[in-house]
Amino acid sequence: MASRLYNWLDSRLKLKPIQKTLLDEPIPGGASWIYVFGSATLFLFLTQALTGMFLAVYYAPTPDHAYDSVQFIEQELWFGGFVRGLHHWGASAMVIAIGLHMLQVFLYGAYKPPREMMWIAGVVLFLITMGFAFTGYLLPWDQNAYWATQVGINMAGTVPLVGDLLVRVLRGGETLGALTLSRFFAVHVLFLPSLLIAGIMLHLFILRRVGPAGPWTDERATLSHETFYPRQVFMDAVVMLGVFAVLALLAAMVPFPLADKANPADTSFVPVPEWYFLFYYQLLKYVHGPLEPLATWVLPALFMLILFLWPFIDRNPVRNPTRRPMALGTGAAFLAVVFVLLGISLRDLYAVPHVDPEVARGKELYAQFGCSGCHRIHGEGAAVAPDLSFVGDERPDREWHLRHFRDPASVSPGSFMPKFPLTEAQLNDLTSYMLSLKRQS
Ligand code: HEC
Incomplete structure (x- = not known):
């Protein structure tokens, strides 16, 4: 029955060649669980898009109503807390999935020629995702949202020459307020999704033109010429299902309550950013006075520059990680710094406060x-x-x-x-x- 329908459609829409391009792409060395992170990231983006659409039905992007509308979604709306939970944990999961994806690409040297453009498109996608995280954080309009965004905007203001302009573009007005919230909302739900979809298409287009990188040695790559379908499709699907199960469990079991409603007068409030910005937040605590610009923009800008140009900085043609001590050492040193800072920050945050x-x-x-x-x-x-x-x-x-x-x-x-x-x-x-x-x- 299904195959007759498929044949009927195929005789009109000529589907078989498309099926061939989509599913019969050979994977050098065969399918592997290590290649699932890209699809997992894509899947998470789709989950974010879907849950975001439903949240947008009830969310009101104005300082007078944003907090109450999120409170309503969380507490009154049927399945509202669950959908908000999926969106919240999905955002964290997406950052983790991208991180693992980049780590795999880095370890396998998959950014090396001829795949430099894939890497660069990937870094752009990573930046767009960070843009989602930054703009999304303000939307619930609670104290954390308000003051963490204030910190972020102030940091943009320390960039020389364009700092003031950046602040004006981000904030929309003289203070963080109604204009800021509407533009963050517009960027979060219209601009960034369009950019991300275009970026994903570019990323996948390049992938299809240069082909997947496969294992790091030619001997292993020639072992198998298995196609994308069925085994890799199966592995990707299993991981997507697993990721969804974990998200659903978190959304159902771990509540994520709002802080107090944003109070612009309460300048003593100390905001806590999302966990994936914590390491950076910790770094900011260590620099003061004339060194401050170093942390607020010099290091981040330098990091982005190195990330973009990485395929051209690492000129070693070998992909085997055991023979790339410089690249692996640099990567490991960077991760060590990030995790130590994250650890210190978490320790300070969750140190059991002495309760009388x-x-x-x-x-x-x-x-x-x-x-x-x-x-x-x-x-x-x-x-x-x-x-x-x-x-x-x-x-x-x-x-x-x-x-x-x-x-x-x-x-x-x-x-x-x-x-x-x-x-x-x-x-x-x-x-x-x-x-x-x-x-x-
Ligand atoms: C039946 C409702 C009700 C319950 C239950 C109740 N309160 Fe109250 N509470 C009030 C009202 C009404 C006021 C405001 C009038 C006043 O100051 O008594 C108030 C005032 C207060 C205030 C002063 C707040 C301020 O800023 O002026 C405190 C402190 C307080 N309650 C503590 C408690 C504690 C602790 C309990 C539980 C042991 C409690 N309340 C239970 C109704 C309640």
Whole structure:
């Protein structure tokens, strides 16, 4: 049945030659699991495109509505949290997949002649992906989004000569605001996807013209002339399925809550970037004063330049990694620096902060007495009563809290907050917890 339909279509649309070009491409040395990262990246891009389209149905790119619309997607919309989770984890997965893809190409020396153009097109795709990451981060319009983007834009401002222009182009106005959000949204959902699709087509076109690189020695390359279909197609499909399963699991199990809504007045907020920018964020902490431009633009620009020109810098014609000590050494040194910086940054971020036992007990009481039935802390809980996220800044007086807990209406006339049956010790713990809720601890 299917084959009769195919024959019918083929007699009209002449599909068989296309099938031949698409599936019968020979792979030197045969199919291998090591070649799956390119397809995995492509698959992840398609997942991002699809989930992004659905998110865009509900997302509103204005400072007044962006945060609430994401909150709505996350909490109210049927499957909204799941789709947002897929998009969020998909972005990280895409960075990992590209990284592994580049690593494989690097190890196999697959960027060497005649494939220099493939490498360059690939670096462009990598940059576009970073553009997606940067523009996408602002869209939820929470504190992290706002202040991390502020940092990014300020860094662009340190580039000599064109810095001011860059800032104006990125920001759209005098301050980070409505104009910035609409242009980041437009770039994220219109400009970058178009560029990426064009880039992928170019990348694949070049691949089809020069052919896949295959193993690094001619002996191995001539061992097999297996075609792309069926074994490589099968391997790619298995990996795509596996990648999707992991994403779905993460999206379903690991919530990714928003931080507080962006508050442009709160200049004390210290943003945390996505994990793949953490190593760089750590680097920025080490440079101060006159050395700052080194980290904010000299090193990144130099890195990009070297990346682009790499096939022309590494002139060694040998592809076998055991006989390329310079190239492999350079690559390993770079990765070592990145991972050490990432490690330090993660250690600092997740170092178990010393929690005062009173505060910890107070936090438990807060949950036990159902305070979140009326109060909200960093987006969690009902908004019937005052938001307590920063109550320690707003009401720093311990005595006030003690009196308030004993009898709310005595200090806040007309308060409908119940009098909780608290022991003296519990009163004390709960108050310590309230006082600990500050902007900067
Ligand atoms: C039935 C709803 C309700 C519950 C439950 C509730 N509160 Fe309240 N709370 C209020 C209301 C209304 C106010 C504002 C009036 C006032 O200050 O009493 C308030 C005020 C506060 C304030 C002062 C906030 C400010 O900025 O003025 C604190 C602190 C507080 N509550 C802590 C708690 C804690 C801790 C619990 C749990 C043990 C709790 N609340 C449970 C309704 C509630």
